[in-house]
Amino acid sequence: MEFTAKIISDFLKGTIEGNPEEKVTDISRIEEGKKGTLAFLANPKYNKYLYTTEASIVLVNNDLKLEGEVKATLIRVSDAYQAFASLLNLYTSSLPKKRGVEPQAFINDNATIGEDCYIGAFAYLGGNVKIGKSTLIYPHVYLGDNVTVGDNTILYPGVKVYKECKIGNNCIIHGGTIIGSDGFGFATEKGKFQKIPQIGNVIIEDDVEIGSNVSIDRATIGSTIIRKGAKLDNLIQVAHNVEIGKNTGIASQAGISGSTKIGEQCIIAGQVGFVGHINIANKTTIAAQSGVVGDVKNEGEIILGSPAIDIRDARKSIAVYRKLPEIYSNINQLEKQLKELQDGSNKE
């Protein structure tokens, strides 16, 4: 397919600077741009590449100020990243989708499958499984008894969903993710662990995306819940009875202990850990590798550190932390000088 700057700009409701007839047939990263490709510029870290890129067209923000000569034709839009996302979505929605049931799939007689689905070879659908319309179940997916999956959802190869769990519409779950494994619950008796059976389930609401190799445990009783629009990256731990709020994003390798509730529109960075049984307010931001050990009560807080505290305080402590060796020597110096003064004072 070939597109002109004009066609793209019209689609994005943008403004052209340069040749409206400039043509592209592919997409590239701005730092690797080649003739005939379209790139975008959103992160200011990459501004410098605008002046050297070979890309034929570059999407930029309306407010970008040029600081040199640009060879490419520019299309200005209010949000270049989002505009680029729209183009990619247009492109991917034009790709053919898998359909039909491969004969090597195992489908229990009681399972029901909606129209236009794909069920890959070696997928396993247990008793009373219900799958909506236009959903893709890739090879090696396991759906235990009584699992339901909504419409237009994608389960990539190797996803395992234990019995009774529910997955909504328009979800994407990547390979190797395990949904509904037992929560880690034990009573201890004379130094031995006694298993607490985990008889709840996992509910994943609509529009949720979950990365690869994520572990989401079923509730002891009740449900572990991922609310509508939440997005989870890879290798994340979600313990039993956790609840993750609407439109919250969680980066890779974060871990959330049992019964903790995370609010809506939170941003959780990579490798963050949460203790159990705490509540995190809506719109909380948590910096990477933080350890969250108590409730976050006020909307919009930004926290950092292990244990995590307000990011401004945390940064001040970090700044001083680096000076600790110098401070230590200063204190020793102070003590010595004070001693001299005291001695002098005593002599008088």
Add this chain to the structure above:
Amino acid sequence: MEFTAKIISDFLKGTIEGNPEEKVTDISRIEEGKKGTLAFLANPKYNKYLYTTEASIVLVNNDLKLEGEVKATLIRVSDAYQAFASLLNLYTSSLPKKRGVEPQAFINDNATIGEDCYIGAFAYLGGNVKIGKSTLIYPHVYLGDNVTVGDNTILYPGVKVYKECKIGNNCIIHGGTIIGSDGFGFATEKGKFQKIPQIGNVIIEDDVEIGSNVSIDRATIGSTIIRKGAKLDNLIQVAHNVEIGKNTGIASQAGISGSTKIGEQCIIAGQVGFVGHINIANKTTIAAQSGVVGDVKNEGEIILGSPAIDIRDARKSIAVYRKLPEIYSNINQLEKQLKELQDGSNKE
């Protein structure tokens, strides 16, 4: 099924406060309790819900002091959490168990399978695999050549066990867990890595539970060993030649480097890391996100931090750490004041 408070209390050897004929048909969490359900109260954080819950029966500890009016019928027991666990175990043991071999399983001619097992579709049993009685092998499980699995063990969907590894009786291993992958061992020669073949295996003793997406590497030589009764949560790394002691519990995302030996009845919290080749004494407790860089020699130590130190010392340092900006300004103040004193003193 329907049970009265009297029947439950008799089973648990408890004491009833309220209506012995109160009936329940389901289980609930105390904060979400509904009429006709049984809940329990063990964590004091949830005490407040006792006075508002709609649950018909609540299990509580003998020593709980009421601080208000309670609508529910109470059953007092010595340990409410454990009593609840017993009830759940009773319930789950009454559920039907999967049995039989689904024809789509791959079973090598030399494999032997005990009575009353379940072998799911697309499970793969290699040469000389031996499986005991009443064991459940779910779909997509892989057992390499010469693997043995004991009696009454459950391998959930997608567990992979490499050749020569041994799994005991009454074990539970959750989906996506990999047992027996190569240890990460290389010699370096002129800046390149030369692989050290890993020819040992993994031994998992009886009564072990392992969560989902755990990685347990085979030993270089000898065995990586998980001792009887140990419990591992999800996404844990167990490197080659590690040994984990009896009845030790390890929370999610902890990582244990090669040849480290962890004692019995230890409690390891989430995201803890251990360097290699160290020994951890029995009954050690390690707080979340700690980094353990040396032996722990005395039984019963509790450590925290990265590098981890005695938890009391660690907490004192954390408390002062938060005051660092203030301390820094105090020191600057002190230096200034001392300077003034010195100047005054010099003038005299």
Add this chain to the structure above:
Amino acid sequence: MEFTAKIISDFLKGTIEGNPEEKVTDISRIEEGKKGTLAFLANPKYNKYLYTTEASIVLVNNDLKLEGEVKATLIRVSDAYQAFASLLNLYTSSLPKKRGVEPQAFINDNATIGEDCYIGAFAYLGGNVKIGKSTLIYPHVYLGDNVTVGDNTILYPGVKVYKECKIGNNCIIHGGTIIGSDGFGFATEKGKFQKIPQIGNVIIEDDVEIGSNVSIDRATIGSTIIRKGAKLDNLIQVAHNVEIGKNTGIASQAGISGSTKIGEQCIIAGQVGFVGHINIANKTTIAAQSGVVGDVKNEGEIILGSPAIDIRDARKSIAVYRKLPEIYSNINQLEKQLKELQDGSNKE
């Protein structure tokens, strides 16, 4: 098989101390050595076992100085660890290799498979998949459309490779590892996430080994690249558009955020985290649990901490950190004494 010290020493070009006719039939760890086995000693932590081991032959470094009587026959070599690796490689290369296509595999008509490959039952090869010679594809491996795998590569059970990704020659990828899942990319609009389609791929060059349960995301556009000879341990996160340099080694549970580029011959310890869009110089060493928040510009740097700084500075700060409670009390003492001096001074 039985070997004499002489045969082994000749193969390794070593020097014998003891009985050249000493025989071994197996391998052991020095601390668990038994008669008839060969052990090695490379890590000085294990020196003490040399004087008590029952192993019949021990490989040691040329420069090892004996500090007691040794029962075993010694073979001295320049690098005992590497010599041991050579022996293990000799041993494992003598083991029979799996070959042939198990009939329960799913192979798309358009897929091509080189000579002497193994394709296990329930492996799935999509359209236009190309596999080189002598490559092993274990059960439950998924290769999406247009995936290519080189010669002499091993994909262990449960590896999933999404469409369009490329894997080189002589690679080893362990169970449960997911290659090519979508990068975690979203634009936000009115508090909701809008997915950025990820249309790039993953390229894994020759001689790469990747552990179990690793997640490697495909690029948004372009490629996520693991360069020749790099070695990754288990449970590692590699985000979209990351590049890992030649012969770099990364330990378990490390996480690398999007578009970060790691140089050649770096050593990354366990649980390290990297923010996105940074560059790490060649031969950088990063200590365990560090958080890397900016470029590392100079070759050969060693860094530690979260945020990571030069390891010498980091260690100094850690040393003082432990003394913080004492320092705090000293400062309070100083303030008090200074106050007294000031009061004294004012009175004069």
